Amino acid sequence: MSDLNQIDLRALAVGNKRTWDQFVLASTALINAVVRRSLSTYRLSEEDVMDAAQDVYVRLCANDYRLLKTYDPARAGLSTWLAVVARSSAIDHARRRRQSTTPIDDVPETALAVEDRHVEKLKIPEGLLTERQTLILKYLYDEERDVAEIAQLLKIDAQTVRSTHHKALLRLREHFKEESS
Amino acid sequence: MTTDRIPKTDKELWQSLSTGPVASDAVPGTVSDMDFAAWLEGRLSETQSAHIEAAVAANPEMRLAAMELADILGMPLPAAPARMAVRAQALVGFEVERRVANRGWLAGLLDVFAMPRAVMAAATVIVAISGFMLGGGLGESYAQEKVASTTQVVSLTQTQQTNELTSFFTSDGI
Structure with missing residues (x-):
């Protein structure tokens, strides 16, 4: 070959x-x-x-x-x-x-149904997180990927993924703590 | 593969947030295959990467695609079924076939009318040539012509010499 x-x-x-x-x-x-x-x-x-x-x-x-x-x-x-x-x-x-x-008719009704969940979500202000931070949080929490997979995809160390995740959460917590207080 | 435990509270915080507006504002348009491939290889600048990462973050399908492709590209691949290659190879023909396929309808039309005439002309020429060859060809006829003319000249000279001798003997020369 x-x-x-x-x-x-x-x-x-x-x-x-x-x-x-x-x-x-x-x-x-x-x-x-x-x-x-x-x-x-x-x-x-x-x-x-x-x-x-x-x-x-x-x-x-x-x-x-x-x-x-x-x-x-x-x-x-x-x-x-x-x-x-x-x-x-x-x-x-x-x-x-x-x-x-x-x-x-062959598609189950559950597959066509639209879930009606009225959950009010807090909005992340634009610019609070970088694109990479958002992406890493989505992979970690929305898709439940592990750190090694994300590191392989982004061509970065697993440690960098962890620190990016940590910084992103700190920013979010700080922002919403300030907002609530 | 290692599985890192993420504190549940962090996850709950994330799930209570709406990330839509962040991502959608940052995505100016679709991502081309070329850009996506360059991003997967880590060849883009920070700004270009941010654009792709925003698009990937906003689109679950792109997130899945990125993960699957990164996984496939990083592992040894099993061989494909042989007929997959055979079918794909048959999609592209040889040069001559392609040239014929690329000809226009006018050329095709000309072929329809010109072909029988060309065959007839070729057959006529073959018949003429074989007939000529059977007859000895041009060289033979030339040779025959040459031999004939030489014989004529020789016989003419001999006749002349004979006449001269006869006239010598019959003359008063002796």
Whole structure:
């Protein structure tokens, strides 16, 4: 299997058959993994996974490789960009599939219901927390992710995640303590 | 993977807050795939990162996407089914096929009319050439012509010499 970094992007974007074949061989493992993970919650069949992966490749070469030509090697690695493209393509595929196959009667009522909770929430003033602090608090509390996962995502130390979380909470507590007093 | 225990009171505080306005004010628009990939690799400046982080914080789907992609990109990947590659490779044809596919309708129309005529012309030329070759070709006919003219010249010279000898013997020369 060839490496994605060795792919001649110019040859690929002009439709060189050999380069395309090399690109496909180098990228199927990644696209397969991303598509499978993205579709895992949709409970689709193996054929759907294959079709979703094929959709990713169709998108890449459609309209004279328009999508592929938007890739900029100076900004991100090809594998990361491909993973992002594959995920959004797979989610689109799953949504189209679900829309066309699931009749409304088959969807449980609880899934369609809108929870009517009148909970008044305090508003965080703009600028009180940085975007990173907000993101870390959301990952920690809304999604219950652990510190190591967040550190891996943000490419920072686990200790930095902890200290960012700590500072954010201090700010919030201080602000609302002042407000209440 | 380690699981850090977060004090429950902190969580309760967070859940009593509405974070919507903070995030939505900070998000100027959608995030492109390229920007998102650059952010995942940590290649953006602080300002650019803040923009993406605001968008990710505001959108649960983006938060999930970021986590899943970071996880996949950081681990060894299992091989894909072989037919996935075969199907994808079939999407792009060879150069000649692409050139033919790119031709316009006019070229196609010309093909419809021009093709039978070209076949007929080619067949005629083949028949003519094989007939000519069976007949010995140009070289043979040239050679025949040359031999014929040489024989004629030789016979003409011989006749002339014979005549001269006869006239010598019959003349008063002896």
